[in-house]
Amino acid sequence: MKKIISYFKDSYLELTQKVSWPTWAELQNSAIVVSIASLIIALIVFIMDFSFGIQKIHFGQFIWKGLLGFLYGA
Numbered sequence: 001m002k003k004i005i006s007y008f009k010d011s012y013l014e015l016t017q018k019v020s021w022p023t024w025a026e027l028q029n030s031a032i033v034v035s036i037a038s039l040i041i042a043l044i045v046f047i048m049d050f051s052f053g054i055q056k057i058h059f060g061q062f063i064w065k066g067l068l069g070f071l072y073g074a
Contacts, residue, residue, distance in 0.1 A: 022030070049066055 050064070
Protein backbone atom coordinates (compact mmCIF):
# COMPACT_ATOMS: atom_id res chain seq x y z
CA MET A 1 0.00 0.00 0.00
CA LYS A 2 2.92 2.33 0.72
CA LYS A 3 4.16 1.92 -2.84
CA ILE A 4 0.79 2.99 -4.28
CA ILE A 5 0.62 6.08 -2.05
CA SER A 6 4.22 6.91 -2.90
CA TYR A 7 3.45 6.52 -6.60
CA PHE A 8 0.55 8.99 -6.44
CA LYS A 9 2.55 11.48 -4.38
CA ASP A 10 5.46 11.30 -6.82
CA SER A 11 3.11 11.65 -9.78
CA TYR A 12 1.48 14.72 -8.26
CA LEU A 13 4.88 16.25 -7.47
CA GLU A 14 6.09 15.67 -11.00
CA LEU A 15 2.95 17.15 -12.59
CA THR A 16 2.94 20.24 -10.38
CA GLN A 17 6.65 21.08 -10.11
CA LYS A 18 8.71 19.27 -12.74
CA VAL A 19 6.57 19.47 -15.89
CA SER A 20 6.94 22.60 -18.00
CA TRP A 21 3.43 23.46 -19.17
CA PRO A 22 3.01 25.55 -22.34
CA THR A 23 1.83 29.12 -22.07
CA TRP A 24 -1.55 30.26 -23.37
CA ALA A 25 0.11 31.87 -26.40
CA GLU A 26 1.96 28.65 -27.24
CA LEU A 27 -1.29 26.70 -27.01
CA GLN A 28 -3.02 29.17 -29.34
CA ASN A 29 -0.19 28.96 -31.87
CA SER A 30 -0.26 25.18 -31.78
CA ALA A 31 -4.03 25.15 -32.26
CA ILE A 32 -3.70 27.42 -35.30
CA VAL A 33 -1.02 25.21 -36.83
CA VAL A 34 -3.13 22.08 -36.29
CA SER A 35 -6.23 23.78 -37.73
CA ILE A 36 -4.42 24.92 -40.87
CA ALA A 37 -2.81 21.52 -41.39
CA SER A 38 -6.20 19.84 -40.97
CA LEU A 39 -7.79 22.15 -43.54
CA ILE A 40 -4.99 21.50 -46.04
CA ILE A 41 -5.29 17.72 -45.61
CA ALA A 42 -9.09 17.92 -45.93
CA LEU A 43 -8.72 19.94 -49.14
CA ILE A 44 -6.28 17.40 -50.58
CA VAL A 45 -8.64 14.53 -49.74
CA PHE A 46 -11.57 16.42 -51.32
CA ILE A 47 -9.61 17.08 -54.51
CA MET A 48 -8.61 13.42 -54.71
CA ASP A 49 -12.21 12.31 -54.08
CA PHE A 50 -13.53 14.69 -56.72
CA SER A 51 -10.97 13.77 -59.36
CA PHE A 52 -11.20 9.99 -58.87
CA GLY A 53 -15.01 10.12 -58.69
CA ILE A 54 -15.58 11.51 -62.20
CA GLN A 55 -16.73 8.75 -64.53
CA LYS A 56 -17.55 8.87 -68.21
CA ILE A 57 -21.01 7.43 -68.94
CA HIS A 58 -21.52 8.51 -72.57
CA PHE A 59 -19.55 10.43 -75.13
CA GLY A 60 -19.02 13.84 -73.57
CA GLN A 61 -21.16 13.08 -70.50
CA PHE A 62 -19.67 12.54 -67.07
CA ILE A 63 -21.09 11.65 -63.68
CA TRP A 64 -19.49 12.20 -60.28
CA LYS A 65 -19.87 9.41 -57.72
CA GLY A 66 -17.09 10.28 -55.33
CA LEU A 67 -14.19 8.08 -54.40
CA LEU A 68 -16.23 5.48 -52.53
CA GLY A 69 -18.72 5.22 -55.35
CA PHE A 70 -15.84 4.80 -57.75
CA LEU A 71 -14.22 2.06 -55.65
CA TYR A 72 -17.37 0.08 -54.89
CA GLY A 73 -19.21 0.68 -58.15
CA ALA A 74 -22.24 2.12 -56.37
